[in-house]
Amino acid sequence: MECNLASSNMAGYDFEIINALLIWFSGPDCRICxxxxxxxxxxxxxSFPRITLQEVNCSLSHETAAQYQVFIIPTxxxxxxxxxxxxxSRNCRFNGLMQHIILNDQFMGIM
Structure with missing residues (x-):
């Protein structure tokens, strides 16, 4: 998951090919991250191998974090x-996250 996004928007992603993307906003001094x-x-x-993972180090990519309106880490x-x-943001409950993704999969067929 070590990959930084450029400060451009989603234009770098072809959602015909990558239809599911997770962006993890973190920082080097963030214990929770x-x-x-x-x-x-x-x-x-x-559980969801078709979701593409990307990480944004907010200490290096302030513009990208601001573009996605991320003002707290982790997000x-x-x-x-x-x-x-x-x-x-902050603490993430995995059961709730899985339920959201599974529910969306029923409509989108991404998995």
Whole structure:
């Protein structure tokens, strides 16, 4: 999950090919970020392998964080077909996150 987005918008993603994207906004001094990152990466890799993972280091990419209106870390954004579907900040409950993704899958067929 070590990949920084450019400060451009979603134009870099072809949602005909990548229809599910998770962006993880974090920082190098954020303890919660470091604790949750591997858990989220494992959850997505094992349960939702079609979701593309990207990480934004907010200390290096202030513009990108501001563009996505992320003002607190950690923040997790999930996009389906280019539209924001889930936004979670601080502590993330994995059961709730999985339920949101599964519910969306029933409509979108992404998994």
């Amino acid at each position: 470091h604790d949750l990152k591997p858990k989220i990466a494992t959850l997505i890799a094992e 997790l954004l999930i996009f389906f077909d280019g539209a924001e579907f889930i936004r979670k």
